[in-house]
Amino acid sequence: MNQQITGAEALMRSLEHQGVTTLFGYPGGSIMPTFDALYHHKDTLNHILVRHEQGATHAAQGFARVSGEVGVCLVTSGPGATNTLTGIADAMIDSTPIVVISGQTPTSMLGTDAFQEVDLVSVTQPITKWSYQIRSAKDVALAVARAFFLAKNGRPGPVVLDFTKNAQTEMVDYEPMTVDFVRSYDTNPDPKEGALEAAAALINQAERPLVLVGQGVELGDAQTELKSLVEKADLPCGCTLLGLSALPTEHPLNMGxxxxxxxxAPNVKTNECDVLIAVGMRFDDRVTGNTATYAKQAKVIHLDIDPSEFNKNIAVDVPVLGNCKRTLKALTELVNEAKHTTWIESFAEYDKVEQARVIEPEIHPTSGPLNMGEVVRAVSEATNNEAILVTDVGQNQMMAARYFNYSKNRSIVTSGGLGTMGFGMPAAIGATFGRPDRTVCVFMGDGGFQMNIQELGTIMEQQAPVKMILMNNNYLGNVRQWQAMFFGRRYSFTPMMNPDYMQIASAYNIPARRVAEREELQDAIREMLATDGPFILEACVIEEGNVMPMTPPGGTVDKMMLEC
Amino acid sequence: MKTLYTLIVHSENIAGLLNQVTAVFTRRQINIESLNVSASSIKGIHKYTITAWCTEDEIKKVVKQIERKVDVLQANYFTDAEIYQHEIALYKLATPGFQANPVASKIIRRHAARVVEVNPTFCIVEKNGMSEEITSLYEELQQFGIVLQFVRSGRVAISTSCFERLNEYLAFREEKYNKEKKDEKYD
Structure with missing residues (x-):
């Protein structure tokens, strides 16, 4: 018979059995036995001590998004657990596989309003794929195996394991467990009979096809399969925010x-195409604008692994259920080689308009303060468009997404669905651990930078090579832009008094440089990228810069505003 | 158009799942008319029978979002024409009023209800049947002003289709798993 071990030790071995090498966490009362067990596993489990549990969840997300592995958090009960909620909700809506393990009061004290007790399972049920309380050490192996299986298979998402203190200290016979089947949940569903044929027939008849590329392509690791399909049938593509790096920016069929x-162009053409092929995307309202006027003329084909996405926001003519790695491959075999030259060329006239009226003035201004887009494009080019882009939320996010160029898969980490300010810095930390071989650049505004600013401590301690670009405009810029456009320029609580970020950087011993002059920008970026380890580049950008073009909320995709 | 739909959900018997199922209705702002949860005929599987007024478009989305929960095996919706359904109701009547109105006992017999308890203060009448029958018995008794209390269960329902969807689903899942295992071996 094996020697008995504690539940906490069983957790360590279970994590190792799942191939976990990195976790992000913060200790506290109810998780102490587990942290004690972790002390003896420091060689195999690299624990990154964050400065706030929200930071742990975003770091785990960043780790997961760039590596394709499950991100893991380890936190205590009560406030430690509730601090993870924003990250869990963010991971749910953006389909990011993370497992959050939190301490919990002993089973005997559950329901007594014990110190740092919160009913985490109930609280997290609506924002997780699975939320489970481990009440006994003998549950550990199975719960961990099931948690990892559910987090990463099918449509990925967050899982919570609420680990009672008695389960951490009880002794148990441990046997490693693997879950590869949950009868109530099909992780690899099949398309309905005839669906692929129907989709192929529509594509083969299409004169003006348009593909919408979503994050599902990256999650399904189907970038090659996507390229094969669109190249064979000559299908122009538009990418969602989270799908931007699924197809290289420079690919001739990538329309933006x-x-x-x-x-x-891709927005206007959505309302001109005759067949719309949505791949691993969910018709978010930030993509569709007013659904009553969205692509009404088109037949809609929707490839997704989650059947609840079909007809959720947009009526679908041909739903194709399944992992898009499989369905795209099957579809490629069924479609004919085709050319849609005239249709594809028709995108160019809109591209020209946008280049002339929006893009050129944004990235190549000749006078005035620095523009946000100018800073983003300069950083992107200086990394040879090969870096991982992490963003915070707001104008910095939209500017970064628009003006960064992507040449490699899994190169954008941003909070799309939840729009979480404060996401950027911790997510970038996670990304440096997920892909230590790649450069990680995070763009933040002065608002978001301060929303998880404590993670500078984590960066300092780990010497995480995060290249932080703070685009400081002394405003909560995105809200200010909306106030300017829709609220009569009443700047209600959007101007911000800022600290001296150079002093903050120096307090954390992080190399930093402030740049306000156009002539200095290139050199500052060069210095940032040449510096080993972390760097803060503060770009003093135009105060009242606007992100354009724009479809106002509830507006129609083919009536974008180019100026405001 | 709003219709009274009956939803039948089968799930693993896991604590907290009821919450997850009802939360889908809450999020979509649909009121649950009745709800019945019990063990199903298959060991370890629970059955939920839920009725709600909504449009077909709404119920379709609700079903898919319930089915999306990882521990839910299956969710299906039915109109009244597609199921056989029953409810049970108990009526507590004031004995003096009941005795003073001989028509009342005729009504009870006509409705095929039965008196299960009588004492000088009250008597209890039990009826099972369709929702409308239960309501109509209540209304008929109430015209004498003798109903002290009236309770009704949620609906229990069984589909009238020849397909046993859940058994088929479970068999399909096992078969697919075994096939995938086999394919993996040969890969």
């Missing part, structure tokens, strides 16, 4: 970004 602040 969809959505509220996306590119003009």
């Amino acid at each position: 970004m969809l959505g509220m602040h996306g590119n003009l």
